[in-house]
Each structure stands twice: as C-alpha cells, then as structure tokens.
Amino acid sequence: MKGEQKEQAKKAIESLGTGVGKSSGKGISKLSKDALMQQMLPKNALGLSDAMVEGLYSQAYRLYNTGKYKDASQLFRLLIMIDSSEAKFSMGLAACFHMMKEYSNAISTYSLCGIIDPGSPIPHYHASDCYIQMKDFLSAIISLEMAIKRAGEKPEYQSLKDRALMTIESLKKEAEKLSGELPESVKNSPLAKFAKEPKKKIN
Template identity: 35%
Template sequence: MDLETAMMAVQSNRANLLEAQLKDQIASVQAKNDQISKLNQILGSLNKAAAGVASDAKAGDKVDMSGSAAELKSAAASAGITLPPELGAEKSWEVKLRDGTTHKVDEAGKKEADDYKSKNWAFRSSDYSGKKGIASITETTPQPTKGQLDGFIQQVKSQIDSMSNSQQMDMLRLQSLSNKRNEACRTAAVPSSATCAEITRTRAPANPRESPMNTKNAPVSIPDNLPEQIAELLTNGGTLGSVYDYDDTDYEVLYALGHSLYSQTRYQDAMRTFGFLVTHNHMEKRFMNAFAASLQMLKSYKEAIKYYSMASLMDMGDPLPTYHTAECMIALGYTAEAKEALQFVLRQSDTPERAELKSRAQAMLELMNSAKSSTSTSTH
C-alpha cells in the first residue's frame, strides 16, 4: 500500500467513526426531547392543581390534588421522576368502628365501607353485636401545602430549563459532528473496508529503532523553519491537528502506519508520516522520537538532533533521545559532545529497566575512548 492510499484509508476510517458519533448524538438529542416532553406533562399537572388554589391562600394552606393526582402520577412514572410523598400518595381513608377500632382503606375499601355503613353491617368482622358497625369514614390522603406545591413546580421548571440548555449544546455538537462527517466524506476517496481494517490492525513496536535499519539512503531536506513553527505552537498551547479536528484514533492509525513503513526501510515515507504527526500534534513525545529516528536513518543527523532534543525537553527523565543524539553526533564527528551526551545517559540510567541502555551507552563510550587511545599511540 502506498502512502496516499493509506492516508485515504485514514480519512475513510475517520468518516466512519464520525458517522457512529453522529448517530449517538442524534439519539442523545431525541432522548432529551422525550424527557423534556415528559417533564412538561408533569408541570402541566402541577399547574392544573395550582390553578385551583385560592388567590389569597397562604404557603401553609392545604391543596386539594384529587383532580390531578392520577394524571400527575402517570406523568411522573413515565418520566422516571419520584414524586414527594405529599404529592404522590394514593388516596386513603380511615374507617372508624363503634368500638373505636380503625381501618385504613383505599378507594375500593371506601366503597365497601360506604355500602356496609348504609346497611348497618359489621365491617370486616363476624361480630354482629353492633360494636363493629361503622361510626365514621374520614379521608386521610396526605395533602401538600401551597408552599410545597410551588416549590415542586419551581424544581420541575429548573429541570426543564437545565435540560433545554443542555439540549442547545447538544444541537451545536450535532451540527459540528455533521459538518465534520460531511467534510470527511467529501475529502476521502474511500478505499475498501479491508484496506481500512489492515491499517487499523497494524501495531507499532514500542521503539521504532527496533525495526530493521538501512543507512544507505540519501539525506533529506527539511524546511528550516519547521522547528520554529513547532516551538510557536507549543508556546501557544495548541496543536495544528485540533484545527482540523483530528483525534487520537487518527493519530494512532498514522503512527502504526509510520512504523510499518519504517520496518520496511521506507524511511522517506516514514519520515513524511511521522512529520505529519509532529506537525499536527507536537505535544506527543512518541511522534517526536519517531520523526527524529527517521531523519537519522536518512542521514539528516543535524535535523534529527533537533527533534531528539525536543523529545528530551518533553521528558527530561528519559535518556533514550539523548543516546540517539550521541549517535548522530558521532556520525557528524562531534566526539566531545557525543561523550558528554553518553555520560549524561549513564547518569540517567541507574534503574533496572534501563540496564540495557546503560550497557549500550557504556560500550559506545568505551569504544570511543579506545579509538582515541589507539590514535594517540599510533601518532607517537
């Protein structure tokens, strides 16, 4: 696969991801629309109850909710809202018998009690002496006060306002995703799904330098002002990729592609891929190291040193970029500077996980010292 085809595959994959995000966003907007509609039903029931309250009623006065209780309860259940006890209580009555016994009953029990009272029958008892006759039937349904009703109305209004504001933001995101999806579809020449899958399945090694190397390629020319451009972006705290709405998925696919090219010794194409990543996301150390490694393999040692140095600045505790900087310095004949860099690597490589790097740096330093001693001996 050539680089252009791979880049088109990235765009195609991005379009598919945006399509999925767009569907999720549409579903989210629809769900909020439904919830707002249900909350408005609750508000309508509450306002209906509030309309029956006298204009001069005080906050502590009881409010008769019987006319809207069933409607309110149904709307609350549909919206998944738990009503306060005083608003959502079932109607209830207390049936008091002549001997002082009481029974709590619902609407069905109330009808039964009315029937038994009219016939002077014993209520729910086999004692027909008259003691179990019904003395009174009193409604005991909890009723909210005007203050409680007004408070709950304001609470529901606040929920509606909050969801409406959130919905406006969702609509903006929906429009943004739609624009991104349309742009991706316009700019991508869509390859086969197998091609996209092949790129996505590619996995990069942790260190690009573990791949096969070929140092026979000719040096490559890099724009002189590229480091300055990257430094300016870093100073401003943004990335060029954010302007084009690139995300982590886009970067990782290209990063894997770059390593694949590198492992095939296609260093020119790898450099272009990693250069794209560095330009669009200069905050990622991996991209900086990979770009520098490609430049080194293309014998652009001075340029490689620049980007290894930037990678070192991004993580002062990682001596690996400094080690590769020393390699470039040796290739350029900067022996003293290379030794200084290797000594720094040795000081930074005391941990067990860096034992191999320390050994390599020590061996390189000893080789340089040995070469210098041999040169001095032959001179004398």
C-alpha cells in the same frame, strides 16, 4: 508543508475516514491557520479523534519498519503538528532522519525529544550514534554521559547504561588517537571515572 507532504498526509487521513478527507482536501496549512485563529487544537481542526491519530501513528510506524523513511517522516511531521507534546512522534521523525543519514537533523530532533521527555535516556543515546557517524566523538561522549545520568538506577535502562559506559571508553581511546589528550572536563568527569570502575555483581 510542501506539496508532497500535504498529499501524503491527505491520503493517510482519507484512509482513516471520509469525513476527514474532505476537510484535508482544502489544505492542511489552511486548517492550521483556522485552528490558530479559532484557538482550536490542530487535531480538532482536522476533525481527528484520538483513535484516528493513533491510526496515523501506526501507519507512520509501518512505513518506517518497511524502510520507507521519507514517507514515514512526512507522517511523523504531521503528527508533531497535531500534538507536539507527544514524545513518540518526535522520536519517530528523529529515527527517520537517523536512518536517512541526515545526522544533523536527527540530532536536533532527538534534542527536542529530550525536552519533551526529560526522564528518558533514549534520545541522548541515539543522538550519540549520530555524533559518532559524524566523527564528533567528544559530543558523542557528552550525549552518552547524559544518557547514563538519565538512566540512573532504573532497571529498564540498565542494558542501555552498560552499553553507553562501554562506548564511552571506546570513544575516549578513539578521540585520543585523533586529537591527542582529551579535555580535562571529559577525562575527569564523574561518569568517565565510573566507566573505569569494575561492575558490581547483581545477585
């Protein structure tokens, strides 16, 4: 990691425990190398407990909520290094990129979130906004269709699904204005047709 990122990580770890701070002072990159050679988890090499990792996440989340996206992104990177299988760490980094208008990086990281948590429509939904900001409306439609597919009939995602369906219709009109006819694959997709159908009332 870059020197600034190391320093941010060091401060965060030191705030969670003095014992960890000593280890981090030797350099996180060295600990990562040691962990690899000894087949240790990065968390164990850093001497971090589950509570400490959660504390790091809370700190990163606070930084994000106060608009300190660059600082938050550095902690989210560290958290991903500690446990790359935890979807919320990657989502945090993707959200930081998104807010910093680094849309290509955000899309790549949202894609990683989609792999880590294949049942969630949320990464695809947020990736669609990045595509919209980049004026790539066709890619945005594809991302929204993926979000709708993953949302399925799950009640907790119904609101997201409804917004995605409305956005698809809006984007299709915008894309047609800019580039003429939409590709048949988009125009005739099952989800695009579903978006035109009247919604059933829920009793």
